[in-house]
Amino acid sequence: xxxxxxxxxxxxxxxxxxxxxxxxxxxxxxxxxxxxxxxxxxxxxxxxxxxxxxxxxxxxxxxxxxxxxxxxxxxxxxxxxxxxxxxxxxxxxxxxxxxxxxxxxxxxxxxxxxxxxxxxxxx
Numbered sequence: 001x002x003x004x005x006x007x008x009x010x011x012x013x014x015x016x017x018x019x020x021x022x023x024x025x026x027x028x029x030x031x032x033x034x035x036x037x038x039x040x041x042x043x044x045x046x047x048x049x050x051x052x053x054x055x056x057x058x059x060x061x062x063x064x065x066x067x068x069x070x071x072x073x074x075x076x077x078x079x080x081x082x083x084x085x086x087x088x089x090x091x092x093x094x095x096x097x098x099x100x101x102x103x104x105x106x107x108x109x110x111x112x113x114x115x116x117x118x119x120x121x122x123x
Contacts, residue, residue: 002026002095002112009091009117016083016121022076022093022114027069031098033105034067034078036089036119043092045105047078051098056105061087083121090116 008020020034033048047067048056055067066079076093094110104110 002030004093004095004112004114006091006093006114006117009119011120011122012083014084014121014123017079017081018083018119020078020080020091020093020117020119022078024074024076024093024095027074027076027095028071029098030095031103032069032076032093032095033103033110034065034076035092035094035105035107036087037092037116038086038089041089043107045107046091048103048105049076050100050103052100054101054103056103058105080119083119085121085123088119088121090118092116 003025005023031050034046037043049067064082069076093114095112096110
């Protein structure tokens with residue numbers, strides 16, 4: 001069992017930056033991801049990182065968001081730069097047993113989820 005708690009959300013103007021954190025009961029040996037869900041839309045995978053630190057991003061955030069994790073702190077991060085109003089959503093972190101080289105943004109692949117942190121970007 002893995003417990004996840006997100007933090008770092010807030011309100012920012014377009015073009016600004018935020019860094020989300022996800023404190024986990026453990027990260028070593030686990031593949032992790034960030035997901036988001038906007039009102040009236042399905043949850044989508046934003047970024048994922050595997051145990052070998054390979055990463056995968058949604059096309060909509062490539063070049064603007066960076067996923068990373070620190071196993072010494074059991075924390076997952078999402079650095080979000082050049083934020084746009086369309087990035088407004090509830091952001092969730094998720095975890096699953098890692099396999100190496102196969103970071104996945106598929107929601108169904110993750111059994112462990114946090115409660116979410118809200119990000120609001122105004123124009």
